[in-house]
Amino acid sequence: MEEGMSGFVVKPRGGGGGGATKCGRWNPTAEQVKVLTELFRSGLRTPSTDQIQKISSQLSFYGKIESKNVFYWFQNHKARERQKRRRIVVEDDENVDILRQDKVSVSSTKHFGEVNQVFEPGRVMETLQLFPLNEPESEKLRFFTNECKENASITYAFGTRMDDHPPLDLCLSFL
Amino acid sequence: MEEGMSGFVVKPRGGGGGGATKCGRWNPTAEQVKVLTELFRSGLRTPSTDQIQKISSQLSFYGKIESKNVFYWFQNHKARERQKRRRIVVEDDENVDILRQDKVSVSSTKHFGEVNQVFEPGRVMETLQLFPLNEPESEKLRFFTNECKENASITYAFGTRMDDHPPLDLCLSFL
DNA sequence: GCAAATTAATGATTTATTCAAG
DNA sequence: CTTGAATAAATCATTAATTTGC
Numbered sequence: 001m002e003e004g005m006s007g008f009v010v011k012p013r014g015g016g017g018g019g020a021t022k023c024g025r026w027n028p029t030a031e032q033v034k035v036l037t038e039l040f041r042s043g044l045r046t047p048s049t050d051q052i053q054k055i056s057s058q059l060s061f062y063g064k065i066e067s068k069n070v071f072y073w074f075q076n077h078k079a080r081e082r083q084k085r086r087r088i089v090v091e092d093d094e095n096v097d098i099l100r101q102d103k104v105s106v107s108s109t110k111h112f113g114e115v116n117q118v119f120e121p122g123r124v125m126e127t128l129q130l131f132p133l134n135e136p137e138s139e140k141l142r143f144f145t146n147e148c149k150e151n152a153s154i155t156y157a158f159g160t161r162m163d164d165h166p167p168l169d170l171c172l173s174f175l
Numbered sequence: 176m177e178e179g180m181s182g183f184v185v186k187p188r189g190g191g192g193g194g195a196t197k198c199g200r201w202n203p204t205a206e207q208v209k210v211l212t213e214l215f216r217s218g219l220r221t222p223s224t225d226q227i228q229k230i231s232s233q234l235s236f237y238g239k240i241e242s243k244n245v246f247y248w249f250q251n252h253k254a255r256e257r258q259k260r261r262r263i264v265v266e267d268d269e270n271v272d273i274l275r276q277d278k279v280s281v282s283s284t285k286h287f288g289e290v291n292q293v294f295e296p297g298r299v300m301e302t303l304q305l306f307p308l309n310e311p312e313s314e315k316l317r318f319f320t321n322e323c324k325e326n327a328s329i330t331y332a333f334g335t336r337m338d339d340h341p342p343l344d345l346c347l348s349f350l
Numbered sequence: 351g352c353a354a355a356t357t358a359a360t361g362a363t364t365t366a367t368t369c370a371a372g
Numbered sequence: 373c374t375t376g377a378a379t380a381a382a383t384c385a386t387t388a389a390t391t392t393g394c
Contacts, residue, residue, distance in 0.1 A: 025361050025386060046379080058349050072362060079380065080360080216367075260369055260378090 026069040031062040036073055045078050047071075201244040206237040211248055220253055222246075 028036070039047075039055070047055060047070065056067045203211070214222075214230070222230065222245065231242045 027361085027387070054349060069361080073360095075380080076360065076362085079382095082380090257369065 026065060028065070028069070028073070029063045032059045032065060035059060036070070036077070040074070040077055040081075045074065047074055201240060203240070203244070203248070204238045207234045207240060210234060211245070211252070215249070215252055215256075220249065222249055 035058070036055075044051070049067075052067050052070045056065055056070045059065050059070070211230075211234075219226070224242075227242050227245045231240055231245045234240045234245070
């Protein structure tokens with residue numbers, strides 16, 4: 001971090017090891033994490049309140065724990081596993097350039113990771129307003145042209161990158 | 176992985192949807208899906224014929240597409256979002272199949288379908304079956320006690336070895 | 351070896367969605 | 373159309389790992 005903007009250095013983990021009398025955040029033991037992980041691996045993702053209480057009760061054997069800790073653990077673990085998965089898959093490298101251009105300048109240290117899509121709410125809002133939702137609603141004619149444009153199938157080559165398409169913001173404003 | 180069976184390879188999504196010289200089904204590009212998803216996310220559910228044509232027209236920039244594809248996409252996406260939502264409540268599962276590294280054998284259809292949980296036999300299976308998934312759905316009270324159990328913080332001594340805890344197998348069977 | 355300084359993990363909150371009841 | 377329930381995404385905040393200079 002460059003300049004510590006606010007700086008109040010929070011201090012010391014004072015209590016030192018033993019009796020953390022402070023009500024800081026939950027710090028799970030290895031055994032607790034092990035059990036939670038195994039439950040997750042077994043398929044449990046969003047335990048019910050009752051399950052949470054049972055789990056918490058059992059895990060309290062290994063150390064201090066509350067129900068909410070279990071709840072949060074599953075929420076976070078689920079989200080982060082998914083995040084990890086998605087990152088590995090790397091859909092398309094189309095938005096890599098977006099990431100690399102200007103995102104970096106903002107923050108040098110913190111979160112880069114997420115976010116490929118930086119949609120501004122305002123933009124979307126505008127777009128939404130452009131929908132003629134109250135349009136006469138032409139009796140749902142559901143049979144669109146059944147044409148097969150196959151004839152022109154070679155119009156785009158694989159070599160030509162699609163990367164120079166307008167950003168999604170623009171894409172959404174056409175309606 | 177198990178793509179060999181059926182014999183026809185599904186094209187990668189980012190391929191531009193172009194290769195198909197056959198008039199098979201529409202294969203949306205990543206960009207197309209992205210825009211459609213964003214439109215959906217912005218509130219569009221059942222676009223009018225006119226909207227469909229505009230959308231289709233714009234999306235044709237990214238690859239072959241027809242109006243009916245847009246129509247079907249919205250219909251399917253709407254239905255599947257609802258389905259997913261309902262399934263989460265019931266099963267609390269989403270991509271467990273992905274997590275499973277072996278024995279996956281997702282026989283029939285792919286994800287989103289029926290999540291045939293093919294967990295490996297034995298203990299884990301039992302454990303899973305013990306989950307009271309059909310539990311009364313106790314209004315999900317998400318506000319757990321905000322208490323700080325600090326008072327009773329010494330209920331367990333650190334000196335006591337945790338090693339004599341029951342094996343993980345037992346730990347998982349308590350639910 | 352040791353702490354201060356820095357970075358990476360992850361616990362805890364907040365915000366934005368979704369569907370569907372009213 | 374509004375709102376309630378539920379949750380996932382995004383974010384904030386604190387702790388552990390680690391790096392670094394001595």
